[in-house]
Amino acid sequence: MRAVQLLKGNQTITMKMRPSIGPENFDRKMEYTTKKLRQGLPVTVQMQLRGAEVLNPDPGRDLLQRVAALVEGFAVVGNMSPVSSRTIEMLLLPNNEGPPPDPDREPR
Numbered sequence: 001m002r003a004v005q006l007l008k009g010n011q012t013i014t015m016k017m018r019p020s021i022g023p024e025n026f027d028r029k030m031e032y033t034t035k036k037l038r039q040g041l042p043v044t045v046q047m048q049l050r051g052a053e054v055l056n057p058d059p060g061r062d063l064l065q066r067v068a069a070l071v072e073g074f075a076v077v078g079n080m081s082p083v084s085s086r087t088i089e090m091l092l093l094p095n096n097e098g099p100p101p102d103p104d105r106e107p108r
Contacts, residue, residue: 011041011042012041012042012043012044012091013033013036013041013042013043013044014043014044014046015029015032015033015043015044015045015046016046016048017029017045017046017047017048017063018047018048018049018050018053018060019047019049019053019059019060019063020053021063026063030067030070033045033067033071033092034070034071034074037071037074037075037092037094038074038094040094041094042078042091042092042093042094043075043091043092044089044090044091044092045064045067045089045090045092046087046088046089047060047061047063047064047087047088047089047090048086048087049083049086049087049088050086054085054086057083057088060088061088064080064088064090067090067092068090068092071092074094074095075092075093075094075095076092076093076095077090077091077092077093078090078091078092078093079091
């Protein structure tokens with residue numbers, strides 16, 4: 001029910017990645033994803049596969065599992081789509097109990 005309420009406003013953020021993403025780019029995209037989840041917005045992580053990656057999508061799935069493990073404390077995986085042609089999608093929803101305080105923000 002919460003997923004339907006969150007998605008009704010059409011405020012879903014889409015984060016696109018490739019299995020061959022570099023560590024700096026991955027860290028930056030995870031910072032942005034974490035920020036949006038802490039704000040209470042759902043995030044769709046989309047893995048784009050090209051060329052030989054379509055035939056072997058396991059590295060892409062592994063990267064999505066890594067994303068899910070990194071946001072485990074304050075988000076849940078809504079659903080994860082099977083491989084459909086060239087994309088794998090995973091919906092991340094903020095926890096019902098509310099986001100934890102942002103460690104970078106100063107207390108008032």
